[in-house]
Amino acid sequence: xxxxxxxxxxxxxxxxxxxxxxxxxxxxxxxxxxxxxxxxxxxxxxxxxxxxxxxxxxxxxxxxxxxxxxxxxxxxxxxxxxxxxxxxxxxxxxxxxxxxxxxxxxxxxxxxxxxxxxxxxxxxxxxxxxxxxxxxxxxxxxxxxxxxxxxxxxxxxxxxxxxxxxxxxxxxxxxxxxxxxxxxxxxxxxxxxxxxxxxxxxxxxxxxxxxxxxxxxxxxxxxxxxxxxxxxxxxxxxxxxxxxxxxxxxxxxxxxxxxxxxxxxxxxxxxxxxxxxxxxxxx
Ligand code: C2E
Ligand code: CA
Ligand code: CA
Ligand code: CA
Numbered sequence: 001x002x003x004x005x006x007x008x009x010x011x012x013x014x015x016x017x018x019x020x021x022x023x024x025x026x027x028x029x030x031x032x033x034x035x036x037x038x039x040x041x042x043x044x045x046x047x048x049x050x051x052x053x054x055x056x057x058x059x060x061x062x063x064x065x066x067x068x069x070x071x072x073x074x075x076x077x078x079x080x081x082x083x084x085x086x087x088x089x090x091x092x093x094x095x096x097x098x099x100x101x102x103x104x105x106x107x108x109x110x111x112x113x114x115x116x117x118x119x120x121x122x123x124x125x126x127x128x129x130x131x132x133x134x135x136x137x138x139x140x141x142x143x144x145x146x147x148x149x150x151x152x153x154x155x156x157x158x159x160x161x162x163x164x165x166x167x168x169x170x171x172x173x174x175x176x177x178x179x180x181x182x183x184x185x186x187x188x189x190x191x192x193x194x195x196x197x198x199x200x201x202x203x204x205x206x207x208x209x210x211x212x213x214x215x216x217x218x219x220x221x222x223x224x225x226x227x228x229x230x231x232x233x234x235x236x237x238x239x240x241x242x243x244x245x246x247x248x249x250x251x252x253x254x255x256x257x258x259x260x261x262x263x264x265x266x267x268x269x270x271x272x273x274x275x276x277x278x279x280x281x282x283x
Contacts, residue, residue: 022068027079029065034089038064041096042268045277046117046239046261049253053281056115056149057274058261059097061089081123090124095137098148100271102141108278117149117179122156131167134176149177149200154186157196165197172197179239184227193234201231205242208262211251212244221255228256 033039043057063071080086101116108114124130138145150171157164157180172178179200180193184207193201203224210220231238240252243262252260266273 023079026065026068026071026076027083030076030080030083030085030089033063033065034085034092038066039089039092040064041093041100041271043097043100043271043274044261044268045266045274046115046259047265049240049249049257049260052265054114054274054277055259056117056147057101058117058151058268059093059100059119060268061093077121081121084123086121086123087127087129090121091133091137094118094134095141098137098141098143101147102143104271104275104278105143105147107275114274114278115147115149115177116143117151119151119181122153125152125156125164125167131170134171135174145171145175146177149179151179151181151202152198153181154183158186160196165195169197172199184223190230193230193236198236200237200239201227202239202241203227203257208240208242208244208248208252211248214247214251216251221251224252224255224257232256 039061041059041061043059045057046055047053048055061073061077063076065071077086080089097116097118101114104114120130134148134150138148150168152168168178177200178196178198179202180196180198181202182204183201184204207220207224210217211224228238237258238256239259239261240257241261243249243252243260243264245264248262249260249264266277
């Protein structure tokens with residue numbers, strides 16, 4: 001039994017080593033990957049819960065790695081954060097998805113309100129060029145600031161001082177929406193919301209998950225009800241993510257959530273998919 005235990009340990013160690021080696025390799029490969037154009041963006045629609053029409057799309061970055069295949073952001077965003085490569089990578093994501101949003105809008109004569117959501121990581125928030133870069137990207141693409149929503153996680157803003165909030169405030173004053181992502185996971189003080197320049201709360205997937213089996217837990221229902229009513233009284237819109245079934249969508253709509261995102265509507269996909277969904281709406 002002792003030997004077996006030993007073997008298991010060695011096995012676990014070998015796996016941990018391999019993960020560390022891969023992490024190391026990926027970290028070093030990031031800058032060249034950006035130069036070689038190995039990153040691409042998938043878009044996932046956000047729909048109005050009221051009538052199911054498309055409200056916009058969230059840009060989600062992927063890495064088409066020559067050896068490891070397509071890697072999801074959880075594999076490399078933390079590494080890019082750590083080395084600072086997230087700044088040029090994030091700028092590329094912003095530029096590419098803003099250009100894409102402008103293209104969708106041009107393709108639909110009446111496609112004005114189609115919006116684009118882009119994730120911002122904490123390092124990007126701290127980067128002094130954030131506001132200037134964002135303005136430049138929007139101007140170059142000819143997209144109005146009102147069509148852009150920047151998503152910042154709740155945890156990135158917990159305890160944020162004025163120095164960190166100032167650039168967000170400037171962006172919000174220009175008409176860009178700021179969404180508080182993964183809301184409800186960070187134990188932030190709800191009263192604190194008034195201090196933050198945010199206009200959208202994105203309820204974390206854990207809330208949506210608890211609506212998966214109906215009847216949902218009455219306590220969860222009360223919590224979501226409370227968040228929605230507080231958000232609306234502060235004039236914030238509420239988005240829910242991770243909606244996988246029609247029953248969830250219906251429950252969340254009844255609870256007053258405004259927009260939703262999830263596999264029930266569509267998985268993240270190529271830009272054409274968003275285009276087709278908008279065309280279907282128009283019919
Ligand atoms: P997030 O911002 O919370 O994005 C939502 C994640 O949930 C995405 O995972 C999406 O594919 C997934 N998802 C959407 N609908 C469903 C559903 O119905 N069920 C389930 N189980 N999952 C669903 P993804 O694409 O792997 O992205 C993971 C995280 O990586 C994102 O979480 C975001 O924090 C980060 N990320 C993605 N793109 C970027 C980027 O360009 N910049 C930065 N800084 N972070 C990014
Ligand atoms: Ca997000
Ligand atoms: Ca989220
Ligand atoms: Ca998340």
